Amino acid sequence: MKRFILPVMLLAWTQHAWAGPDALWHIVHEQCRPHGPDHSVRPCVAVNDRYVVLKDRVGASQYLLIPTRRLTGMEDPFITRADAPDYFAYAWQQTDRVSGRLGRALPPDDLSLAINSAYGRSQNQLHIHVDCIRPDVKVALHWARPHLGPAWTPLPLAGHAYRARLVGGRLAGIRPFRLLMRDMVDPAHEMGRHTLVISAMTRPDGRVDFVLLDDRADPARADPASGEELQDHTCGITRFP
Numbered sequence: 001m002k003r004f005i006l007p008v009m010l011l012a013w014t015q016h017a018w019a020g021p022d023a024l025w026h027i028v029h030e031q032c033r034p035h036g037p038d039h040s041v042r043p044c045v046a047v048n049d050r051y052v053v054l055k056d057r058v059g060a061s062q063y064l065l066i067p068t069r070r071l072t073g074m075e076d077p078f079i080t081r082a083d084a085p086d087y088f089a090y091a092w093q094q095t096d097r098v099s100g101r102l103g104r105a106l107p108p109d110d111l112s113l114a115i116n117s118a119y120g121r122s123q124n125q126l127h128i129h130v131d132c133i134r135p136d137v138k139v140a141l142h143w144a145r146p147h148l149g150p151a152w153t154p155l156p157l158a159g160h161a162y163r164a165r166l167v168g169g170r171l172a173g174i175r176p177f178r179l180l181m182r183d184m185v186d187p188a189h190e191m192g193r194h195t196l197v198i199s200a201m202t203r204p205d206g207r208v209d210f211v212l213l214d215d216r217a218d219p220a221r222a223d224p225a226s227g228e229e230l231q232d233h234t235c236g237i238t239r240f241p
């Protein structure tokens with residue numbers, strides 16, 4: 001299958017010698033190790049044995065959560081194993097960094113996580129984008145809320161055929177990769193075509209529901225399944241009251 005032509009997103013790391021689709025892996029594996037007299041992990045902002053967190057140079061507040069294990073992306077079978085780290089739960093913990101960069105505490109509804117499909121990414125190392133959600137997507141989720149439940153429901157967004165489902169008030173333990181896989185006849189060949197996005201919706205009583213969004217790459221419709229399209233790296237949502 002012909003791959004989609006992608007915009008440059010992650011490859012602006014010009015201070016490093018690495019380039020191409022493996023640049024992110026080289027940065028994580030070879031740069032984000034404690035070094036120097038202060039044991040800095042720069043350019044990463046956090047490092048442990050499961051993942052690193054890297055401030056993306058695109059946008060004021062975008063972060064990437066990247067596994068320390070070599071994983072290509074949505075198509076990697078490791079991510080659906082029961083013993084795999086709960087990468088999405090760890091990524092949501094990084095949303096506080098987005099608020100910190102913006103100088104204000106954002107409500108869960110303003111935040112999002114996204115992982116692009118194999119056809120909608122520029123890097124061959126799994127990474128989850130952590131940033132603000134697009135204002136129009138937040139509005140669409142608000143109006144769709146009465147129609148959403150634990151089953152997948154069609155929800156067109158950004159001109160693409162997304163579907164949505166509520167996954168409860170705690171992201172830890174939900175395991176979105178495994179949740180997506182359960183609907184598939186042949187996960188080994190299907191997972192890589194999908195993108196996943198997570199945001200949240202606050203009920204009138206103040207309780208939070210997480211919402212999982214999924215889209216599937218469709219070359220005939222010029223849809224690379226790049227869930228990052230639902231994020232806003234300018235965080236324009238902060239300009240609304």
